[in-house]
Amino acid sequence: MTDHVPVLVKEVIEALAVQPGGRYIDCTVGGGGHAAAVLAHSSPGGQLLGLDADPEAIGIARAKLGDYRDSVLLLNENFINLDSVAAEHGFYPVNGILFDLGLSSFQLSSDARGFSFQHEAALDMRLSPEQEDTAEDIVNKLPEAELAHLIKTYGEESYSHRIAQRIVEERPIKTTLQLARTVELAVGGKRGKIHPATRTFQALRIAVNRELQHLEIGLEKALHLLGYGGRLVVISYHSLEDRIVKRFMHRESSDCICPPNTPACVCGHKASLRLVSKRVITPAADEVQLNPRSRSAKLRVAERITEWEGQTGITNGKGPGFTGK
Numbered sequence: 001m002t003d004h005v006p007v008l009v010k011e012v013i014e015a016l017a018v019q020p021g022g023r024y025i026d027c028t029v030g031g032g033g034h035a036a037a038v039l040a041h042s043s044p045g046g047q048l049l050g051l052d053a054d055p056e057a058i059g060i061a062r063a064k065l066g067d068y069r070d071s072v073l074l075l076n077e078n079f080i081n082l083d084s085v086a087a088e089h090g091f092y093p094v095n096g097i098l099f100d101l102g103l104s105s106f107q108l109s110s111d112a113r114g115f116s117f118q119h120e121a122a123l124d125m126r127l128s129p130e131q132e133d134t135a136e137d138i139v140n141k142l143p144e145a146e147l148a149h150l151i152k153t154y155g156e157e158s159y160s161h162r163i164a165q166r167i168v169e170e171r172p173i174k175t176t177l178q179l180a181r182t183v184e185l186a187v188g189g190k191r192g193k194i195h196p197a198t199r200t201f202q203a204l205r206i207a208v209n210r211e212l213q214h215l216e217i218g219l220e221k222a223l224h225l226l227g228y229g230g231r232l233v234v235i236s237y238h239s240l241e242d243r244i245v246k247r248f249m250h251r252e253s254s255d256c257i258c259p260p261n262t263p264a265c266v267c268g269h270k271a272s273l274r275l276v277s278k279r280v281i282t283p284a285a286d287e288v289q290l291n292p293r294s295r296s297a298k299l300r301v302a303e304r305i306t307e308w309e310g311q312t313g314i315t316n317g318k319g320p321g322f323t324g325k
């Protein structure tokens, strides 16, 4: 198993403005690297709720965060359930919420999960075994036009039609290497630096896990759990995710979201966030050299500027029902 090296750790701690006694949610706890740094900087008295849709990730994070077992609650949950999970454990309002999107190195390098075109595996790609549809279902069941559309939209792949046509000819496709070869043949072999199947694999993974839809829901729910002055920090790894984060933060930091050229505001929208950094934060060259996976990371950060609906200010004490685990 390949160790997961967390990206932009110093920048995450700064962006979250981690303080002793603070309460934080890590929506994508993964291998627990960012969570460990947040717990170290929020000690004494800090608390962290860590979620991951992948039960294996929760096992890895639990082992990594053993020293903090009284301050951390780790749950195998999709972050679309952020609101109900936080409510159930009285974990609100919070000082900061982190999303470090995508997959960890554990998942990418696993021989069994089907995320990588470098390892032979069944075409699974589900984050959670409880999800119904696998990548194999999509590849073998979708009509050609829908498959082409999916590969184009989620993979930003210009050869989507050729790839979908070849896939349909080759069906049934059962494994990662079979799919990678099919894509390679469709586009006429290897070109450039990236493997020709990279975009198709990205598209399937996004579709299987409904990643973009879930991100929209997760961001919305996160906003409502932040206390006044609480920070929302998101690291994304491709333009489709980053566009959603950027639009969300811009919209929620605007007092009016009427279409341009509307003579007078009719939307009544009020800003609830402030952009802490207008520009996206990216890793320095030395981090990229040490951890090539970080090269596409983009961090955005915003701060809540309105009171939490339900009470004034942030409380740093233990929320009702929080026991740590």
Ligand SMILES: C[S@@+](CC[C@H](N)C(=O)[O-])C[C@H]1O[C@@H](n2cnc3c(N)ncnc32)[C@H](O)[C@@H]1O
Binding pocket: 004, 005, 006, 007, 027, 028, 029, 030, 031, 032, 033, 034, 035, 051, 052, 053, 054, 057, 077, 078, 079, 080, 100, 101, 102, 103, 104, 127, 214
């Ligand atoms: C890049 S890794 C996070 C690594 C982590 N920050 C660390 O320091 O080890 C992304 C994690 O998010 C999880 N994930 C992706 N989408 C999710 C979702 N909708 N809900 C919960 N977890 C999700 C993945 O299973 C994966 O473990």
